[in-house]
Amino acid sequence: MxxxxxxxxxxxxxxxxxxxxxxxxxxxxxxxxxxxxxxxxxxxxxxxxxxxxxxxxxxxxxxxxxxxxxxxxxxxxxxxxxxxxxxxxxxxxxxxxxxxxxxxxxxxxxxxxxxxxxxxxxxxxxxxxxxxxxxxxxxxxxxxxxxxxxxxxxxxxxxxxxxxxxxxxxxxxxxxxxxxxxFQPKILRGRRVLITAGPTFEAIDPVRGITNRSSGKMGYALARAAHEAGAVVTLVSGPTGLAAPHGVARIDVDGAAQMHEQVLAQADTADVFIAVAAVADWRAAEPSTTKIKKQPGTQPAPLPLATNPDILASVAALPAPPLCVGFAAESERLVENARAKLAAKGVTMIIANQVEAALGADAVELVLVDASTTRTLPMAPKLKQARRIVAAIAQRLDTRMESTQ
Ligand SMILES: Cc1cc2nc3c(=O)[nH]c(=O)nc-3n(C[C@H](O)[C@H](O)[C@H](O)COP(=O)(O)O)c2cc1C
CATH class of the missing domain: 3.40.50.1950 (Flavin prenyltransferase-like)
Known part of the structure; x- marks a missing residue:
């Protein structure tokens, strides 16, 4: 409504x-x-x-x-x-x-x-x-x-x-x-916002892969909220069943390496980067180009894994990075883990959520953690939460501009 x-x-x-x-x-x-x-x-x-x-x-x-x-x-x-x-x-x-x-x-x-x-x-x-x-x-x-x-x-x-x-x-x-x-305030007018959303899909062979249960709803809600606030929004999305929000440019990807490449191609011109995608930590080291056949009577072959790039950390490490915001989906010790992630990745803000409750849900409680504050965003539909996050980002962008003037 x-x-x-x-x-x-x-x-x-x-x-x-x-x-x-x-x-x-x-x-x-x-x-x-x-x-x-x-x-x-x-x-x-x-x-x-x-x-x-x-x-x-x-x-x-x-x-x-x-x-x-x-x-x-x-x-x-x-x-x-x-x-x-x-x-x-x-x-x-x-x-x-x-x-x-x-x-x-x-x-x-x-x-x-x-x-x-x-x-x-x-x-x-x-x-x-x-x-x-x-x-x-x-x-x-x-x-x-x-x-x-x-x-x-x-x-x-x-x-x-x-x-x-x-x-x-x-x-x-x-x-x-x-x-x-x-009817939304144009607090990001003229800003360029880059967002990742959804799961990644790491191919094992042409039909199978490693993925996760991220629905993409939070990232898509953020893309919509940033667009409503007047930003030019690019959404780099893993496979989801969601339609791109009206007015948002979407780039479809499968694996983390592809997502990493697309994000780096856009990051230089972005004012804000929000990493919402649930990027797989690992991928198959050598995906098969043909379907792996089951061999009757034998044990499954081991599946060697390789570590995926850390997309958020690599954007934050650029010489002139955009304002970076990450998401932390945790099962326990939310704030402690979010604070550790904030420091490890060198980003401005981490939004933490309880992974079991958040995945696929339409409403969610979030905790916003930055260098000096911890703020709970009480349970609300993801679009409402996205608008709250956009307001927090706009405030920090303004502070950033004032401190560089
Ligand atoms: C079958 C038909 C279809 C029309 N379709 C359109 C249309 O899609 N867009 C348009 O600007 N004018 C269209 N017109 C012309 C307008 O109806 C016409 O310019 C009319 O004066 C518009 O009046 P209004 O602006 O007061 O509604 C169409 C006319 C006819 C006969």
């Missing part, structure tokens, strides 16, 4: 993607938002008001002159207590009107009448690729960005008209993620 208590105006304009506005309304309500749908006249050609009314639980407005509003000013009444207006889909025509401050129907008038300091405006363009790439549309988008409007997407791909290219509306889940992010 990331949008509990939020009042959202969902504006729908005339494009094929209007059918996805129904799904969007539903997803917004699932997150606890109160949704007020407002349609343009063209939008009504694509989707029925009855569907949106049923999905939002409120009458739909589309008329500037609607007599249902007691003082007759729907554009003021509907915009005054809104926390955000999301226009999805936003037609080329609507973007043009917005960029020029035109207000000749209810939706465009209420957008212009919104209180800018309390009501964010997000638009999700959807149109044919030629319409999107047209100089006029691009000019309008630049103007909207300058005016502080958040332009979500559009995505590339196949279009309803049969053509291919930029102009597809983002999926409803992606728009919801962007809206949730819009």
């Amino acid at each position: 990331e949008l509990a208590g939020r009042k959202i105006v969902l504006g729908i304009t005339g494009g094929i993607a209007a059918y996805k506005a129904c799904e969007l309304a539903r997803r917004l309500r699932e997150q606890g938002a109160e949704v007020q749908a407002v349609m343009t006249a063209s939008a009504r050609q694509f989707v029925g008001a009855a569907s949106l009314q049923a999905l939002t639980g409120r009458p739909v407005f589309d008329d500037l002159w609607d007599a249902r509003v007691p003082d007759g000013m729907a554009h003021i009444a509907l915009s005054r207590d809104a926390d955000a207006i999301v226009v999805a889909p936003a037609s080329a025509n609507f973007l043009a009107k917005l960029a020029h401050g035109l207000c000749d129907d209810l939706l465009s008038t209420l957008v212009l009448a919104r209180r800018r300091e309390q009501c964010q405006l997000l638009v999700a363009p959807a149109m044919n690729v030629e319409m999107w790439e047209q100089a006029a549309t691009q000019r309008n988008v630049v103007q909207l960005l300058l005016d502080g409007v958040q332009v979500l997407g559009p995505a590339q791909g196949d279009q309803a008209c049969g053509e291919t290219g930029a102009g597809r509306m983002l999926e409803p889940d992606e728009i919801v993620a962007d809206l949730i992010a819009a």
Whole structure:
């Protein structure tokens, strides 16, 4: 319920993607938002008001002159207590009107009448690729960005008209993620954050390997929280079943050596490195290129192991390292082991958790340990914990900058 208590105006304009506005309304309500749908006249050609009314639980407005509003000013009444207006889909025509401050129907008038300091405006363009790439549309988008409007997407791909290219509306889940992010403080704006997540998989032969039960949930939650905070995020991920958080660049790897290589390639430009992946300590020294066959009546052959690189320690040892944060999954003596790891790896912060309770769980208790403090982050969903960790990192980055000035 990331949008509990939020009042959202969902504006729908005339494009094929209007059918996805129904799904969007539903997803917004699932997150606890109160949704007020407002349609343009063209939008009504694509989707029925009855569907949106049923999905939002409120009458739909589309008329500037609607007599249902007691003082007759729907554009003021509907915009005054809104926390955000999301226009999805936003037609080329609507973007043009917005960029020029035109207000000749209810939706465009209420957008212009919104209180800018309390009501964010997000638009999700959807149109044919030629319409999107047209100089006029691009000019309008630049103007909207300058005016502080958040332009979500559009995505590339196949279009309803049969053509291919930029102009597809983002999926409803992606728009919801962007809206949730819009309410988070931008404490990492402009920072580059590199994160590892998930288990590693060390091949023994083409079908078998050494791995562990890390789900990747904590690392993915951190990637999402850092992105929400305005950072440019790269996630180097071992094999998990999770989708990359919206807006995060993911590099997929299998073994620790591959993860190490990818991390070192990115570390020079990172401001922050967060090592969340459960990296296997050992790998098969000589993985077989063909499937190892069971020999009836014989003992299994021994499996010689080699030690994997210590990714966190090697990043911390770079000449100009990013701010480094490690995770310690421990079965016992959490703080003592975390403090030892902090010193051994030469990092800024260690986040310790009780491994048996944390692996695969959706909520977790954490202990944040740095050179001078030990702080418990009480049991909470991993995304909430990730936002707390991001806040702690942002604070240390600011202190770091002040001390170098
Ligand atoms: C079948 C059909 C599909 C359309 N699809 C889109 C579209 O996806 N994006 C867009 O910007 N305009 C599209 N248009 C054009 C708009 O509906 C038209 O520019 C209209 O004036 C937009 O009005 P509005 O911005 O007030 O909703 C489409 C028109 C038709 C007839």
